[in-house]
Amino acid sequence: MLPFIDEILRYDSLSIVGLEKNTGKTECLKYVLDHMPVQKKRIAVTSIGIDGETVDQVTRTQKPEIVLREGMYFGTSEMHYRQRRLVSELIDVSDETTSLGRVVTAKALTTGKILLSGPSSSVSLRRWMGDMRRLGIDLVIIDGALSRMSSASPAVSQSMILATGAAYSANMTTLVNKTAHVVELVNLDLTSQENVKRLLHLDKGVWFIDKQGALHDLDAVTSLSRDIHFEGMENCETLYVAGALVDGFLEKVRKNKVLKQVELVVRDFTKIFVSPQQFRLFLKAGGRVTVLQKSRLIAVTVNPTSPSGYVLDSDTLCGQLSETIGLPVYDLLKNKH
Amino acid sequence: MQLKNVIESPCGLRFMLDELELQSGFARRWLLDSPMMTRDEEIVASYAELRRFADFVNQVDHIYINTLFHKLCGLKDIRTTIKNLKQSSVLDDIELFEVKHLAILSVDVRQLLAQHGMDGIVDIPALDRVIDILDPDGMKIATFYIYDSYCAQLKDLRVQMRQHPDQQDDLLLQASELEEGVRRDLSRQLAPFAESIEQAQLALARTDVGLAKAVQMRTMGLTFPVISPDGTSRYEAMFHPQVKSALAARGRAFQPVDVTFGMEPTLITGANMGGKTVVLKTLTLCQLLFQFGFGIPAASAQIAVKDEIYFCIGDEQSVEKGLSSFAAEMKNIDAVIKASRKNKKLMALIDEPARTTNPTEGAALVTALLSVLAGKDVSLVMTTHYDIEPGDARCLRVKGFENGTMDYRLVEVQDGEVPHEALNIAQSLGIDSEWINLARQRLEASPALEKNKH
Numbered sequence: 001m002l003p004f005i006d007e008i009l010r011y012d013s014l015s016i017v018g019l020e021k022n023t024g025k026t027e028c029l030k031y032v033l034d035h036m037p038v039q040k041k042r043i044a045v046t047s048i049g050i051d052g053e054t055v056d057q058v059t060r061t062q063k064p065e066i067v068l069r070e071g072m073y074f075g076t077s078e079m080h081y082r083q084r085r086l087v088s089e090l091i092d093v094s095d096e097t098t099s100l101g102r103v104v105t106a107k108a109l110t111t112g113k114i115l116l117s118g119p120s121s122s123v124s125l126r127r128w129m130g131d132m133r134r135l136g137i138d139l140v141i142i143d144g145a146l147s148r149m150s151s152a153s154p155a156v157s158q159s160m161i162l163a164t165g166a167a168y169s170a171n172m173t174t175l176v177n178k179t180a181h182v183v184e185l186v187n188l189d190l191t192s193q194e195n196v197k198r199l200l201h202l203d204k205g206v207w208f209i210d211k212q213g214a215l216h217d218l219d220a221v222t223s224l225s226r227d228i229h230f231e232g233m234e235n236c237e238t239l240y241v242a243g244a245l246v247d248g249f250l251e252k253v254r255k256n257k258v259l260k261q262v263e264l265v266v267r268d269f270t271k272i273f274v275s276p277q278q279f280r281l282f283l284k285a286g287g288r289v290t291v292l293q294k295s296r297l298i299a300v301t302v303n304p305t306s307p308s309g310y311v312l313d314s315d316t317l318c319g320q321l322s323e324t325i326g327l328p329v330y331d332l333l334k335n336k337h
Numbered sequence: 338m339q340l341k342n343v344i345e346s347p348c349g350l351r352f353m354l355d356e357l358e359l360q361s362g363f364a365r366r367w368l369l370d371s372p373m374m375t376r377d378e379e380i381v382a383s384y385a386e387l388r389r390f391a392d393f394v395n396q397v398d399h400i401y402i403n404t405l406f407h408k409l410c411g412l413k414d415i416r417t418t419i420k421n422l423k424q425s426s427v428l429d430d431i432e433l434f435e436v437k438h439l440a441i442l443s444v445d446v447r448q449l450l451a452q453h454g455m456d457g458i459v460d461i462p463a464l465d466r467v468i469d470i471l472d473p474d475g476m477k478i479a480t481f482y483i484y485d486s487y488c489a490q491l492k493d494l495r496v497q498m499r500q501h502p503d504q505q506d507d508l509l510l511q512a513s514e515l516e517e518g519v520r521r522d523l524s525r526q527l528a529p530f531a532e533s534i535e536q537a538q539l540a541l542a543r544t545d546v547g548l549a550k551a552v553q554m555r556t557m558g559l560t561f562p563v564i565s566p567d568g569t570s571r572y573e574a575m576f577h578p579q580v581k582s583a584l585a586a587r588g589r590a591f592q593p594v595d596v597t598f599g600m601e602p603t604l605i606t607g608a609n610m611g612g613k614t615v616v617l618k619t620l621t622l623c624q625l626l627f628q629f630g631f632g633i634p635a636a637s638a639q640i641a642v643k644d645e646i647y648f649c650i651g652d653e654q655s656v657e658k659g660l661s662s663f664a665a666e667m668k669n670i671d672a673v674i675k676a677s678r679k680n681k682k683l684m685a686l687i688d689e690p691a692r693t694t695n696p697t698e699g700a701a702l703v704t705a706l707l708s709v710l711a712g713k714d715v716s717l718v719m720t721t722h723y724d725i726e727p728g729d730a731r732c733l734r735v736k737g738f739e740n741g742t743m744d745y746r747l748v749e750v751q752d753g754e755v756p757h758e759a760l761n762i763a764q765s766l767g768i769d770s771e772w773i774n775l776a777r778q779r780l781e782a783s784p785a786l787e788k789n790k791h
Contacts, residue, residue: 070499077429085509087495089482090434095362095413109482110498112505222573 003330004299005035009139011296013129013157017144020330023165024303024332029143031332032161035232036139038071044105044132046075046118047143048125048151066143072108073137075128076102077117086112087122092131096124103128113255122150129156132291152186153270154293160186164321165289165303169309176321179300180277183325185269186297189292195238195265200292202204203267210235223249230256240265245289247278254278257285268293300329338644340629341369347650348621352579353631356557359550361412363538364545373628375644383630384561389458390551391420391561397453401550407448409480409545411442415538422531427517428524434481436527436534440464441479443537446544456549461540462533469527483516487523550631557729559632562623565641569599570624570716574636577619581634592745593636596620596733602707602717604727605747606732607735608758609761612745613720614650617686620718621648624684641716644681647673650688663693670706686715692722700725727752738762 008014016032018025020071029045036043045068068074068086076084078093078101090105096103098120105128108114119125129140144151144160152160169175191198198215199207206218206228212235220228223241228249229234239253239262253259264282266272268291272279282289300321305311314331322329344351359365365581374380386457394402419434428436438674447461468477473486485492494512537787557578565571574593581591594616605613622632627640673685690706691699700723707730710717731749736744738758760780764773 081431082429085506087482087498089480090430091480093413093431093434093438106482107480108566110495110505111502112498112509 003328005032007298008032008159009037009041011158012138013134013140013142013159014298015142015144015152015160016163017145017149017152017160018163019179020165020168020302022167022305022307023163024301025119025143025163026066027303027332028161028163028301029066029141032141033066033069033072036069036072036141038069041138042071042073042136043139043141044073044075044135044137045116045141045143046103046125046128047116048118048120048122066116067111068108068114069111070108073105073132073135074108074114074116075103075105075132076114076117078104080115080117080121081106084112084114086110086114088114091135094119094124094128096120096127105131119143122156124152145256148272152295154268154295157295159296159298161299161301162186162297163301163303166306166310166312167303170306170308170312172312172317172320175312176324177276179321180324181279183297183300183327184279185272186295187188187271187292188289188294190294191238191263191265191292195240195290196292199240199242199265202215202240202242206242207240208233208236209238209240211237228252230259234258236262238263238265239269242267243271245272245274247274250274250278250282254282255285259287261288263288263290265290266291267291268295297327300325300327302329302331303333304331338373339369340371340373341481342712343646344369344627346621346625346648348581348618348625348648349577350622350625351584353553353622357553358406359549360406360409360545361542363412363414364409364542364787365540366414367542368546371629373625374630375628375642377642380564380630380642384460386547386563387550387554387630387632389455390547391554393453393455393458393546393708394555398723399503401449401453405446405548408445408449409541409548411438412538412541412545413438415439416535419531419535419538420525422528422534425528426524427521428527429520430482433471433520433523436467437481438479439534439538439541440467440471441477443541444468450544451664459540459543460536461544462536462543463528464533464537467530470523478626483519487519488515488779491519498598520576530761550590552634557634560636560638562627562633562638562640565639566693567599568641568716569639571597571639572620572623572633572637575619575623575638577615577622578634578635580615580618586773594619594745594747596747598716598718598731599641600716602711602715602730603733604707604725604730605718605720605733606722606750606756607720608737608743608756609722609762611735611737611743612737614688615745615750616747617648617650617688617718617720621646621686641684642682643684643716645676645683647676647683647685647687649673649686649690665690666690666693673715674706674709677710677715678715682714685710685718687717687719688724689720696723699723704728711778722776738765740766 016025016029030124077098080100081104087109089109090104090106092105094103100117103119119128132140140228141150142157151157164179169178206223208216218228221300223243223245239322245266253262253264264287302317304314304317314334318329344354374383413435415435418435421428443461443464447456448668450456450458471481473484485495491512494508498508573595574598576591576593584591605616607613623638624643624646626633649666669692670687676683691702703721703723704725707728711729733747734750736746736748737756738761760773760777
C-alpha cells in the first residue's frame with residue numbers, strides 16, 4: 001500500500017511543511033522520494049533554506065541528509081553541493097547568493113546522499129521552479145521551512161503535505177485542535193471566480209465590493225492599520241484583505257453591526273495570522289472567510305513521538321485527527337514496519 | 338572617473354542606465370566600471386563600434402536578436418574562477434562547469450554574429466579547444482561532471498556503485514581520489530587558455546552593452562554625435578529622455594531645444610518654470626552620455642570633449658552632509674574654480690548660483706564668478722534670476738510665457754536682463770489673488786517696474 005503517491009503525481013509541485021521541528025517532515029520527504037517513479041517522471045527536489053535561519057544555524061544540529069535516486073534533479077547551495085555523496089551532473093549555477101553560496105542545480109547520476117539547502121526566498125524559489133519547468137521537470141518537491149508556510153502558498157506550489165506530531169503538542173486534544181485549525185485554513189473555500197478576477201491583481205491594501213458590484217479602496221495599507229474605519233459600508237458585500245489578516249482586524253469586523261456577516265476574502269491561507277479563538281468567533285457571528293487561491297492538501301502525517309520522549313498512541317491520534325479534519329492521516333514511521 | 342561615480346548625478350543619468358536593456362549582471366558591472374573617455378580617438382572608436390551594433394539591430398530580424406539576447410542572459414561573472422585558473426589552482430566541479438558554460442556561450446554568440454557578417458564587431462576569442470577539453474563525449478551541452486570517459490577506472494567504480502549501493506561510501510572515497518586527479522589534469526590543460534577565457538568574458542559583456550545601447554538609441558530616438566573641432570558644442574532639438582517620458586505619461590509633449598555654447602561663458606535667463614534647469618540637466622546628461630559612448634538625446638549633436646564635467650545644482654544633498662544650502666553650493670563652485678587653474682578642459686553647468694542669499698550680494702557673486710571663469714578653459718553655462726552685467730558672456734533667454742503657454746525655446750539676446758514674469762506665472766498657477774495683487778501694487782509703487790517698462 002502506498003498512500004497518496006498517485007495523488008502527488010497529479011500536480012506539478014509539492015511542498016512538505018512541518019508544524020514543528022521533529023514532526024516527521026524529513027521522514028515524509030524520504031517516503032515521498034523513495035516512492036517516486038523516477039523512470040517515468042522527471043522529479044526535482046529542493047529546500048527553502050531560509051537565509052541563515054536554517055535549523056542547523058540555530059540549534060547547531062545538521063539538517064538531515066536526503067537520499068536521492070539516480071535520475072532525480074536537485075537544487076542545493078554550493079557548500080552542500082561540494083559535500084555531496086553521489087555522482088551528479090551540474091546543470092546550472094544561479095546568480096543569486098544565499099548564506100551558503102549560490103544555488104546549484106544538478107542531476108543525480110548515482111543514488112546517494114545530499115544536504116538540501118535551496119533558494120532562500122519565495123520569489124527566488126518560484127524563479128527556480130520556473131527554470132525547472134523549462135528543463136522539462138514534471139514535479140518539483142520542496143522541503144519546506146519549519147513553522148513557515150510560505151513555500152506551501154498556492155502562489156508557489158500546487159499541493160502540500162502537512163507534518164504534525166507530539167512535538168507540536170503532547171496533549172492529544174490540543175494537538176488535534178491546533179492541527180485542525182491549520183487544516184481548516186488550508187481548506188478554506190475559494191471565493192467566486194468573478195471575485196478572483198477582480199481582486200487577484202490587488203496585492204496590497206484593504207478593499208470592499210458593494211452590493212452593486214462596485215470596488216472601493218479603504219485607503220488602508222494593511223489590515224494592521226489602527227485607523228481603519230468602516231464608514232459608509234452599509235452596502236458592503238465582500239471585504240478583501242490583500243496582505244496579512246490579523247486578530248485585531250477580524251475582531252473589528254465581527255463587532256461591526258453592518259459587517260459581521262460579510263464574506264471576507266484573503267489571498268491565500270498563508271496570509272492568515274489569527275488565533276483559532278478569534279477565527280471561531282468570527283464564523284459564529286455569521287462571517288465567512290474565503291481565499292483567492294488554494295493549494296491542495298494531499299495528506300497529513302503524524303509523528304506520535306515528541307523529542308522529550310513522550311509517545312502518543314499512534315492509532316488513536318490518527319483516528320481522532322482524521323475524524324476531526326475529514327482527511328486521511330498517516331503515521332509513516334509506523335506504516336514502514 | 339568611472340560610470341559608477343557619476344551614475345547618481347542629478348542630471349538623470351541613472352534613468353538612462355535603468356532603461357538600458359542589459360541581459361547580464363556581469364555586463365552591467367563591467368559598464369559601471371568603465372572609465373570616462375577623454376581622448377578623441379577612443380570616443381571615435383567607441384561610436385564606430387556602436388554604429389555597427391545599431392546597423393545590426395536595425396537590419397536583423399528581431400527574432401534573431403532575441404535569440405542573441407537570450408544567449409547573453411547566460412553570461413556569468415566568473416572572474417574568481419579565471420583568477421584561480423591563472424594561479425594554476427585546481428578547479429572544482431563548479432568552476433569547471435563555469436568555464437565550460439562560458440566557452441560554449443562564446444562559441445554560440447560568435448556563430449550567431451558571424452551568420453550576419455558581424456563577427457568583427459568585437460573580438461571574441463575562439464574557445465573550441467576549451468570545450469573539447471571539458472566535453473570529452475562531444476555532447477555540446479553546457480552541463481558538466483567528471484565524465485566516465487576521463488578515466489576508465491572511475492567508470493568501473495561508478496558501475497560498482499550502482500550495483501552495490503551498500504558499498505557506496507567506500508567506493509565514493511576511492512572515486513573522489515580519481516576525480517581529483519582528473520580535475521588536476523583538466524586544470525593544467527585549461528591554464529594556457531586563461532587569458533582567452535578572460536577576453537571572451539569581456540567581449541561578451543561588450544556585446545551585451547553594445548546591443549543594449551543600440552536598442553536604446555532606437556527606442557528613445559537618440560543620435561550619434563560628432564566630435565566638435567572647435568571647442569563649441571551644438572545641439573539641435575535636444576531633449577531630456579526622463580522628463581520627456583514623464584510628460585508623455587501625462588499626455589504632454591516635450592519641447593526640444595536648440596543650444597550652442599562654447600568657449601565664452603553662456604548665461605541663460607528666463608521666467609520661472611521656463612525649463613532653464615532642464616536645459617542644464619540635459620546638457621550635463623548629453624556630455625556624460627557622450628563621454629561614456631551612449632546615443633545622444635537630440636536630432637543632431639556636435640560635442641566638444643572635456644576632461645572634467647561639473648554640474649552644480651543648488652542645494653542637492655546638502656542636508657545629509659550637514660551643510661547649509663549656501664555653504665554646499667559655494668563649495669561646489671569653489672571646486673570648479675580650483676579645477677580651472679589646473680590646465681584642464683572643463684565643462685561647468687551652474688544652476689542659479691547664490692540663489693539662497695540676498696539679491697545684492699548674490700548678483701555681485703554671480704558677476705564676479707563670470708569674470709573669474711572668463712578666459713579659462715571652461716565651457717560655462719549658468720542660469721540666473723539676478724540682473725547682472727554680462728560682460729563678455731553670451732546671453733540666452735527662454736522665450737517665455739506667451740498667450741498662456743510656455744515657449745521653452747532659447748533665443749540669443751544682447752544683454753542679460755531678466756524677465757519680470759513671476760507674478761503673471763504665479764497668477765496662472767491660481768495662487769491666492771490677495772497675495773499676488775498686493776505684490777503687484779508694491780511693484781507699481783517702486784521704480785523696479787518702471788525700468789522693466791522700457
